[in-house]
Amino acid sequence: MINTLVEKIKKTNAPIVVGLDPTLALIPKHVLKKNYDEYGADLNGVAKAIVEYNKTIVDAIYDIVPAVKPQIAMYETFGIPGLIAFKETVDYCKSKGLVVIGDIKRGDIGSTSTAYALGHIGKVTIEGKEFKGFDEDFVTVNPYLGTDGVKPFIDVCKEEKKGIFVLVKTSNPSSGEFQDRIIDGRPLYELVGEKVAEWGADCMGDSYSYVGAVVGATYPEMGKVLRDIMPKSFILVPGYGAQGGKGADLVHFFNKDGLGAIVNSSRGIIGAYKQEKYAQYGPANYGDAARAAVLDMKEDIVSALA
C-alpha cells in the first residue's frame, strides 16, 4: 500500500491528504436540515448528514489528491450510527480510488493490539470465511506501550500489504510535555523515531517502509531531525492550515527525492466554504470551495518544495 500511496502522490503531484473530520459546526445547515427531516434529528440523522457531506467533498477532490484521512473520533462521538458513517465513508473513498488513512490512534498490548489491527487493516476468520471490519489502507498507532503494542499492527501490515503511521511528535501545543523530555541527552520523540526506523526496516515497499510516522507541521525543526533518523519512513504531517503550519515549514519533512511526507489539512479544506477567502462559493457549493482550497494548498506546498 505504501507503493500505491507513492504512485498516487507522484501522479497527482500533491503530497496532500484531506482530513475528513466532520463536526456539527462544519456541516452546512442545509445538509443537516435535509437529513434531519428525512431520518430524524438524532444520532442517525447526523450520521446520514456526515455521509452526504463527505461524499460531496470526496466527489470534488478525489481526482486531485492521493488520500483522505477520516478521524474516527469525529464519528465515534455519535455512537454506533457515527461509526456506520465512518465505515460508509471509508468504503466510498476506496470506491473513488483514494488511499484511506484511518486516524484511529489505537494502541494496546499483544492480542488486544492484534484485535485492533485485524479490525481496521486486516480480517477475521469465522468458520473458514474471511470478514473485514473497517478495511482502511493505513491507520495511525500510539507507541506509548512499546514494541508489544506496535508489533501486532506491523505483523498485519506485512500480511495485508497495508501500513501504519506511528505517533512520534504530535502537532499540539502540549505535545512536548512527555515527548520532548530528555533521555540520555535526547528527546523522547527521537527515541520513538529510532524505533519507527527499526520497526520499518524489515517491512519495506519499493522505496519506503510500510511503517511511517506522525510528526506535526507545527514543529519544523524537529521534523528535520526526524527526517534524518527515519529516512525510509513516510511522515504524515498534521497541523497545516488551521493549526498554523505553512508550506515553508514543511520543506524539511521531505526527502531529496521530493517524497517522504504527506501533509494533512482537515478544517482548512472541508470547512473552506466558511473562510473569507472562499466565501464566494457559499454554503451550497462547499465541495467547490474544498477543491479550490486543495489547489491552493498544493500550490503552497509545491512552490515551497521547488
Add this chain to the structure above:
Amino acid sequence: MINTLVEKIKKTNAPIVVGLDPTLALIPKHVLKKNYDEYGADLNGVAKAIVEYNKTIVDAIYDIVPAVKPQIAMYETFGIPGLIAFKETVDYCKSKGLVVIGDIKRGDIGSTSTAYALGHIGKVTIEGKEFKGFDEDFVTVNPYLGTDGVKPFIDVCKEEKKGIFVLVKTSNPSSGEFQDRIIDGRPLYELVGEKVAEWGADCMGDSYSYVGAVVGATYPEMGKVLRDIMPKSFILVPGYGAQGGKGADLVHFFNKDGLGAIVNSSRGIIGAYKQEKYAQYGPANYGDAARAAVLDMKEDIVSALA
C-alpha cells in the same frame, strides 16, 4: 462515579473488575454454533454470540463484583456488528447495577479528544436534544499527547461526574521501552503519575479523584512508588492472573484505608471453564466457572491485604 465505585467495592468487599474481553477462542463452541445457526456464521453471528456469552457471565457475577471492564478492541475487531455488541454489553451491565469501565485507551488532541470523551462518557446535543453514544462510567486514556489530550476527558468527567484511568505504567513486557526511560533522574512513568495527581487534584470525589491511573500488576515495585505519587488516584491494575500477577504482588497498590486500587482479571474469569481448576463445570456452565474464579480471586486478594 468514583464515589459509586468506592461504595460498591466496600459493599462487595471485592476490589475486582472483570474484563469482558471475548474472543472466538474463549466463547464456548455451543454458544457460537447456536448464534451462527440463528444469525449466520459472520460478523453479526459472532456479535450475537458475544452478547449471549457476556450476559451469562454478568448474570453469574454481578452481585459479587463492583465493576466490569469491556475491552473495546475485542469488539471493534468485528467491525460495526462487534461495536453494537459492545454497546449492548455496556447497557446490560449498567442495567445490572455494575460500574462499567470502557477500556478504550483513546487519546488525541483538543477537539478530537473532546469528541471521544463526549461519545464515551458524555453526550452530544442535536437540535436541543441530548444523545449518548456509548455511555460508559469510566474510560481509559492514553497520555502520550500530553495535557491537551487528557484535559478534554477531564472536562467531561467534571460535567458528567464520570471518571478516567490514565495509562501510567502498563502491564506488558515492553512497557519499559519508553515508560521506564530516565528523565532528570526519574522514569517517565513517574512524571506521568505526577501529572495524573495534578490533573486529579481539582476534580475530587469524597475521598478519591475522578482521575485514576492504570498500573500493571506485573510491576509491583513501581506500583508502590506510584501509589505514593498519586495518593488520591484510584489505580486500575491489569495483569493479574493470566499475565502473571498474584494477590501478594498487589498489596502496595492499595492505600492504608484498604482502598485505592481495583484489580482486573479477564481471561482468568471469563475463560475459567477452560482451566483445569474449574474443569468440573464444563463448557455448558461457563458462568458458574466464572463465579467460582471471581470468589477465588477475591479470597487471594483479600487475604493478601489482611
